[in-house]
Amino acid sequence: MAEDGLSKASILDAAEGALRKFGLAKTNMSDVARALGVSHAALYRHYENKAALRLAVVERWMGGVFEPLGAVLAEEAPPETKLYRWLSALREFKRERARQDPELFAMYAALVAETAGALEGHARLLAEQLAGIIEAGAASGAFVCKDARQAAAGVFYAFTRFHHAAHAAEWDTPESEAGFEAVWQLTLRGLGAGS
Amino acid sequence: MAEDGLSKASILDAAEGALRKFGLAKTNMSDVARALGVSHAALYRHYENKAALRLAVVERWMGGVFEPLGAVLAEEAPPETKLYRWLSALREFKRERARQDPELFAMYAALVAETAGALEGHARLLAEQLAGIIEAGAASGAFVCKDARQAAAGVFYAFTRFHHAAHAAEWDTPESEAGFEAVWQLTLRGLGAGS
Structure with a gap:
């Protein structure tokens, strides 16, 4: 103070x-x-x-997500599990916020969109965490991938539907649930897991 | 008439x-x-x-996309190529529209969001085309996948960033270009191409 x-x-x-x-x-x-x-x-x-x-x-506001994500990063778990939990925690955190106070959530979504530079820095931090999980997985042989950073960018973009505020209105639908699992299956295989 | x-x-x-x-x-x-x-x-x-x-x-308005997508479906090409062209055509069609008349594009985006049932039917048609390409690829051995419909849903969701109007403002950035390629690499491998 x-x-x-x-x-x-x-x-x-x-x-x-x-x-x-x-x-x-x-x-x-x-x-x-x-x-x-x-x-x-x-x-x-x-x-x-x-x-x-x-x-x-x-x-x-945006930084709040690093608490649950940090908890996932600190866990001892195989890379596939860690990646799944990280993506789920990101989704769940945003979904809970949108549920609990839709008005505040919408206000912040608009504010983020209008605040130059805010989202880029935040997205970079998220992409770095993702790249870290994927790199560790590649090192242990759980994933097979040449470029962890490109893979992380791909995964981050691929899950847009489940973490970008523009799609908040559909997060509580069964289609969204099924869609998340479908993208997860594609991702898991796309990272060479189990190959 | x-x-x-x-x-x-x-x-x-x-x-x-x-x-x-x-x-x-x-x-x-x-x-x-x-x-x-x-x-x-x-x-x-x-x-x-x-x-x-x-x-x-x-x-x-939404149906306009089926012209370029239909042209891709009619081509003779290996499944990987066809899938890439289909995803690119979807992206390119939307991007061109947003470029040419941003006001009309924004009006339609709002209209689609407010018109009950409009998007669902459209998305279903797109997912069916995607599933058809993936099924054909699985039949020829180009892709290895158990459930073409689930895979199609995954691919459609994974490319949200490049075809959903909510993201139009970033479609002309180099990040979007790189992001598309990153999601494409993840997808291609996620479908078991080359495995």
Whole structure:
């Protein structure tokens, strides 16, 4: 916590609340400062402008997924199991969020789409985790693949339907369940598992 | 052409124009009848209500893809080649449409999303074509797969990023190009090609 008593979490909570209340176009730094009961200047000492604050809000939101994914990475499990659990955890995390608070989920989906650079960095971190699992699998002989990074990009794209917010409306359907399994079978074999 | 001189194409053209001009919420049957210079009653003889007319407009729009896809199906080519060409043709068709008239593309994307049943039937037709290519490949030994329908569903979902309108904004990026190839490599191997 900074000298002025403003923690990062409290600022981001206030910003999230203001965005939810007023929408992206109408929320400004004054709304956030007011919600915190501090001056403009105090808020600006933490975030130099609205864009910086917005990016921090979006990054915290997106970063939430690294908790369940980190837990999967820390498990002792064969690479195929680990990959399946990682993909399922990514899907389940997003699905739970969309279920629990559809409005907030939709707000963040729009915010992410409008915040330059936010998604790219996030997707890169996810692709690196995926590549790590695939590399370990290739090293142990569980997978047979020449280029773990390309394979990771392929797997990440192939599961778009189950982790990209644009498809949230269909995540609770039986078709989505069957589709996930179908893409998983294709992926498992595509990585040379069992070959 | 019907007795009243109204062809299906002219009605759908008029409806598309009206939708474009007024938007989905505000377009009604009178706007379409007016654009055609005919009475309400004349239009209702062809489409019993706005929902039926809208579905016909959407189905014509989506059905356009079956021309290039049909051409691929008619070619003499090995199954791997045919599958690659089919997936590329689907992608290229959508990408061209999004490029040529982004506004119309976005309008239709919204219309498809709001028209119950439109997408399901369309996706089923696409999945059947895919299953046909995969089945033929399994029969010739080019692919090794137990369940062509499940494999087709997997492939269709895996390429979501390259054919679903929600991702149109990124179709012209180098990442999308590389992503398509990465998913293709995963798919080709996932279908047991060359095994």
